[in-house]
Amino acid sequence: MDRFETPDKRWRRVKDWIIRQIDSGEWPARTKLPSIRTLARLFDTSITTVQRALADLEANAYVLTEPRVGYFVSATGRANPASRFDFSSVTVNVNHAVVAMLSQAASRTTLSLSSAVLHGDLTPHVLLNKCMAALASKADLTIAGLVTPPGHAALRRRVAGLMLARGVVCGPDEVLVTSGDTVALELALEAVAQRGATVAIETPTYYGILQTIERLGMRALPISTHAESGIDIDHLEEALTQKKVDVIFLNPTLQNPRGFIMSENDRAKLSQLAREADIPIIEDDIFFDLVPEGERPKAIKSYDRTGQTIYCSSFSKTVAPGYRVGWCVAGKYRDAILAQMFSRNLAVSSLAQCTLNEFIGRGYLEEHCAQLRKQLTAINNMVQALVHSAFPPGTTYVPPRGGFIHWLELPEETDMARLQQLAQVRDYHIADSGIFFADGQATKGLRLCLGRPLSPELVAGLTVLGECAMQAQQIRLATA
Incomplete structure (x- = not known):
């Protein structure tokens, strides 16, 4: 892809190519699309560009998403509003996993990154x-x-x-x-x-x-x-x-x-x-x-x-x-x-x-919350920098506009179970992402709860976590 193309032209080029694949019959209804990473490599572009193209295709019902599985050509291969969304309700089954997570978090002797509780140093x-x-x-x-x-x-x-x-x-x-x-x-x-x-x-x-x-x-x-x-x-x-x-x-x-x-x-x-x-x-x-x-x-x-x-x-x-x-x-x-x-x-x-x-x-x-927001802003700025420097390339992070809860999407090839094991060896606890989904199925999502003052300990802890994520990715790639 021409590196001098505008961002708008890049995502439209990806979208138009996928539409041609569908309209030509090359990709029949219910065909699974290549992964976002594969498409990004194919077009020599960013994951964000591919995601924008897929979002537009989904909005126009050319494709549909199955959570934690991927993108598929819609049932007709063309706009069909009835097929755009999934309306299947599910029986929720997360309580056992949540209790286990909270119990483990409470037993950590170092930095807990899984409990959304304001640290004592930030309490007035x-x-x-x-x-x-x-x-x-x-x-x-x-x-x-x-x-x-x-x-x-x-x-x-x-x-x-x-x-x-x-x-x-x-x-x-x-x-x-x-x-x-x-x-x-x-x-x-x-x-x-x-x-x-x-x-x-x-x-x-x-x-x-x-x-x-x-x-x-x-x-x-x-x-x-x-x-x-x-x-x-x-x-x-x-x-x-x-x-x-x-x-x-x-x-x-x-x-x-x-x-x-x-x-x-x-x-x-x-x-x-x-x-x-x-x-x-x-x-x-x-x-x-x-x-x-x-x-x-x-x-x-x-x-x-x-x-x-x-x-x-x-x-x-x-x-x-x-x-x-x-x-x-x-x-x-x-x-x-x-x-x-x-x-x-x-x-x-x-x-x-x-x-x-x-x-x-x-x-x-008002006085306390103003100070609290200022301290949390410093944390948020630090997280943005660390995601780019310490976590695997391809990690997706949208900085929140306040607060102390952060959500990262790690690369597709990351072994999340191994990541938790590696973090636990260093006495850091992270929550399995399955507790945030009604069906309890884990994804590559990672929630970080950082309701504490900015400190060398916190920076070191997140750096270690980034290193663990790198190792978890490398282990999965080595065994693939």
């Missing part, structure tokens, strides 16, 4: 202690008393104020304080769907969402995602049109594990689609405060006019992981969720609620 202990000291001096406040659902009234007023920045106007009575974000998500799903229901999810997605679906005996319908813009709205729209979905469950802001931020336009369209189909949405927005100012999108909940979107969040990823204080704004499902909280005695620590109320009231939340 001094400010929280000041708040607790102030509470102790208030004789009229009983911080050891029981605060029943829906939670501490003053904290709910604070949260209602925080929701304004997310585009959501609500009163304190609409806010339910929960024991963390995960409990809020489970309460939400239980309120809107029954056992056996089909839940549309992003793929890959946060394993906690999958565990909740599995625990409640529901099925998952994986919806494809784009590395930068999130859930594929066309895929979801067709699933809704075909009535394949009972509820939509997604994490659109700094998504775990891919880190994307869903666009404002897609959020508005999603809300409209759900309203027209009369389908509830559960929105997990736990990372909102880690998005840089000026780039924060409105919550999907802000477009809700019928009360069918349940918004869930918490302070666990920004302020106090151990406090386990979250909340939900449940719309028309408020009473159903509140009834569950009473029946299961789901009260939240009064001390934690009072401390966070004081913390927000003193203006500490």
